[in-house]
Amino acid sequence: MPLDTSTYNLALLRVDGRRWNELRRVHAQIRTQAAADGSSYLEMGHTKVMCVVTGPTEPGPRRGGAAAGGAGGGGVGSGGAGGKAEIVVGIVIAGFSSVDRKRYGRGDKRTLELASTVSNALAASLHTNLFPHSQINISLHVLSQDGSLLAALINAATLACVDAGIPMTDYVAACTAGSTSTYAANDEGADPLLDLNHQEEQELPGLTVATLGNSDRVAVLVCESRVQISRLEGMLAVGVDGCKQMREILDRVVREKGVRMIQEGTVEKGVGLGDIDMD
Amino acid sequence: MPREVDPSLNEKQFVTQALEENLRLDGREFDQYRPLELTFGEQYGVADVTLGKTRILAKATAEVTVPYADRPLDGIFTIATELSPMTSPSFEVNRPTETEVLLSRLLEKTVRRSGALDTESLCLVAGQKCWSVRVDVHALSHDGNLTDAACLAVVAALRHFRKPDTSMDAGVLTVYTPAEREPVPLSWLHSPFCVTWSFFGEEGETAVLDATWLEEQVRVGSCTVSLNRHGEICQIAKLGGTPVNAVVLLQCTGVALAKVKEFDELVDRRLTEDLKRRDKGGFMAELRAENDR
Numbered sequence: 001m002p003l004d005t006s007t008y009n010l011a012l013l014r015v016d017g018r019r020w021n022e023l024r025r026v027h028a029q030i031r032t033q034a035a036a037d038g039s040s041y042l043e044m045g046h047t048k049v050m051c052v053v054t055g056p057t058e059p060g061p062r063r064g065g066a067a068a069g070g071a072g073g074g075g076v077g078s079g080g081a082g083g084k085a086e087i088v089v090g091i092v093i094a095g096f097s098s099v100d101r102k103r104y105g106r107g108d109k110r111t112l113e114l115a116s117t118v119s120n121a122l123a124a125s126l127h128t129n130l131f132p133h134s135q136i137n138i139s140l141h142v143l144s145q146d147g148s149l150l151a152a153l154i155n156a157a158t159l160a161c162v163d164a165g166i167p168m169t170d171y172v173a174a175c176t177a178g179s180t181s182t183y184a185a186n187d188e189g190a191d192p193l194l195d196l197n198h199q200e201e202q203e204l205p206g207l208t209v210a211t212l213g214n215s216d217r218v219a220v221l222v223c224e225s226r227v228q229i230s231r232l233e234g235m236l237a238v239g240v241d242g243c244k245q246m247r248e249i250l251d252r253v254v255r256e257k258g259v260r261m262i263q264e265g266t267v268e269k270g271v272g273l274g275d276i277d278m279d
Numbered sequence: 280m281p282r283e284v285d286p287s288l289n290e291k292q293f294v295t296q297a298l299e300e301n302l303r304l305d306g307r308e309f310d311q312y313r314p315l316e317l318t319f320g321e322q323y324g325v326a327d328v329t330l331g332k333t334r335i336l337a338k339a340t341a342e343v344t345v346p347y348a349d350r351p352l353d354g355i356f357t358i359a360t361e362l363s364p365m366t367s368p369s370f371e372v373n374r375p376t377e378t379e380v381l382l383s384r385l386l387e388k389t390v391r392r393s394g395a396l397d398t399e400s401l402c403l404v405a406g407q408k409c410w411s412v413r414v415d416v417h418a419l420s421h422d423g424n425l426t427d428a429a430c431l432a433v434v435a436a437l438r439h440f441r442k443p444d445t446s447m448d449a450g451v452l453t454v455y456t457p458a459e460r461e462p463v464p465l466s467w468l469h470s471p472f473c474v475t476w477s478f479f480g481e482e483g484e485t486a487v488l489d490a491t492w493l494e495e496q497v498r499v500g501s502c503t504v505s506l507n508r509h510g511e512i513c514q515i516a517k518l519g520g521t522p523v524n525a526v527v528l529l530q531c532t533g534v535a536l537a538k539v540k541e542f543d544e545l546v547d548r549r550l551t552e553d554l555k556r557r558d559k560g561g562f563m564a565e566l567r568a569e570n571d572r
């Protein structure tokens with residue numbers, strides 16, 4: 001069913017009632033799996049993703065092409081040989097995650113591409129050089145898809161890495177941005193949009209941006225639709241701004257969990273943590 | 280699985296330090312491509328692209344098949360990439376490496392998803408017969424920047440390709456041999472080209488076009504932009520790597536547009552040259568069965 005974009009100009013409200021610069025409801029949790037080294041659960045609107053991080057551990061027997069961790073495998077770093085930890089990402093997209101039930105095979109190129117992107121994006125932030133000859137396994141499970149899948153995967157993986165206590169430069173926060181006009185229309189009045197849902201992603205040009213922390217530095221930029229070059233700047237600006245909002249949200253989740261853990265006595269309040277605001 | 284050997288520390292340092300001093304090992308400018316050559320084969324739809332020491336061969340073929348059940352009005356268009364061990368020992372037959380998966384996804388997004396080929400024009404009988412156009416990409420030699428060369432080869436091969444002419448008469452589909460009727464070109468809508476930037480330096484502040492294999496092994500990140508000459512972005516892929524300032528990325532797309540226009544001119548020029556070469560007796564205009572649009 002095509003998305004009816006004609007009403008947007010009347011009230012400047014999108015199909016789900018948001019304004020152009022609003023994110024969808026983001027709900028995130030960390031340490032959801034007690035047995036894992038690091039884990040997280042993230043919802044961006046109706047996109048729901050679970051992530052489990054194992055490692056850094058000793059690398060297992062060499063993977064022979066088939067990724068051990070499920071449907072999609074992507075790895076950077078050179079494992080045993082180099083002086084850096086290898087980040088192996090496996091993505092499993094549940095068959096029930098989208099409206100039409102679909103099986104995602106192991107060799108699905110799109111999934112492999114997603115896995116490789118998540119792995120490369122995190123490699124830029126994680127201090128992998130501290131763990132030579134080791135491997136960090138990130139296993140992502142997509143429970144429900146409603147647009148901005150790559151962004152949700154990156155955010156969930158970042159949270160899980162924070163939970164696993166792997167040293168990193170900053171959060172890698174991601175979100176999507178789009179534009180209200182189609183690629184052919186050269187209208188100047190086209191608004192950029194923040195955080196596309198599935199319907200908007202199908203109909204409108206959009207891109208996924210991931211930035212490092214609060215900076216303007218873009219780690220991931222993926223655009224899969226046709227769009228006028230003049231529209232890129234606006235979309236990118238909105239996307240980068242959205243990433244900053246997303247970083248605040250992720251940071252809040254981590255801090256709240258930290259405070260709760262100290263209150264519950266799960267962890268000792270460390271020395272040098274005295275200056276953290278504990279409200 | 281044999282691994283690609285990493286360059287030695289000395290080599291890495293040499294390359295990066297030279298780049299810091301605004302020098303490349305082969306003496307090129309940062310936004311300069313290696314000598315790019317495009318030749319067409321004797322057959323229709325064979326394009327051979329040489330970019331420095333990188334060489335790609337693309338061959339387009341067409342056959343009549345049954346369309347997919349969910350898309351009865353569309354023809355089938357596939358791009359198959361093959362990186363064989365002759366390109367590099369780390370590539371194995373029938374086991375796609377990450378490089379190959381990313382390359383084929385990129386070509387898919389650039390050429391197929393951007394609607395460069397009008398697949399509806401490949402339909403012969405709705406739901407029963409359609410053309411299946413397939414482009415096979417073979418990397419013959421790998422010295423970096425496979426993406427840009429492969430994309431150029433695919434686009435050139437498809438624009439050069441002619442499929443057999445057909446006619447429908449009282450429910451009977453006739454496919455004519457080249458001897459009976461001159462083959463017809465595909466319905467081509469726009470020509471997208473890939474331009475790959477490689478980033479070097481601590482914060483990816485040095486952006487370099489058309490990296491060689493050694494530079495590719497040393498780079499901290501890359502970004503592939505696909506555009507056509509009308510200034511429409513078909514795809515952008517910066518899949519991780521060291522974060523680069525957003526402004527730098529915007530500038531990169533601007534320069535990429537200029538490069539794409541050069542590529543487009545090159546392909547146009549070579550196509551007209553090839554057409555002249557084939558049109559020996561000057562009969563091509565009369566032999567043509569298609570109408571001007």
